[in-house]
Amino acid sequence: MATRIWPVMKLATKVTIAGGAVYVAYDSGLLGNSEQGSEALQKAKAVIPPAMEEWMKYFGVEAQLPTIPKIEFSPVDAWNSGVQWTISNLSEAPTKATEYTSQGLQYLKDLTK
């Protein structure tokens, strides 16, 4: 009797665990649209530092994690300024090329004098 019930119990436990994992993921908005996903991310960000502190106290680890440095770099601004720099140089390139060519020719003429 016990040998027959044990595989069923195992399967039932596995199905419960897997189903619970899927339900938790669905309930916390991880499988919904992007607004729900970003809300879940904000909640997780708010919850993690106090949870980390509690766990560290529980294990008796007194070390303080270094704070994440705030980087002031904006990829969008860097990209935009890069594009502007490239395009303005490209637009000036023919004029500058003519100038440098004439300067080079003048220099060579001066050398041959």
Place this chain on the structure above:
Amino acid sequence: MSEKELGKKWDRCLADGAIKLGTGLGLGIVFSVLFFKRHTWPISLGSGAGLGMAYANCQNNLRSHYMLHRGDKQRGSTQC
């Protein structure tokens, strides 16, 4: 769509992609360990499904600006 709004939508797309990839990966690992004898394919399937859901969400978000929604009081000139 203003550039700021577009930037926010892209930020949300990337965050959503990371979340769904992680969730799919996690659920794939759970199913792989519990039911499929630690094979790799449930993990790949879960990650791929998560990325696909994120892609679909992103697509809907970016298109929603140009869609006419029911209940909008202003109608565009495309309506006959």
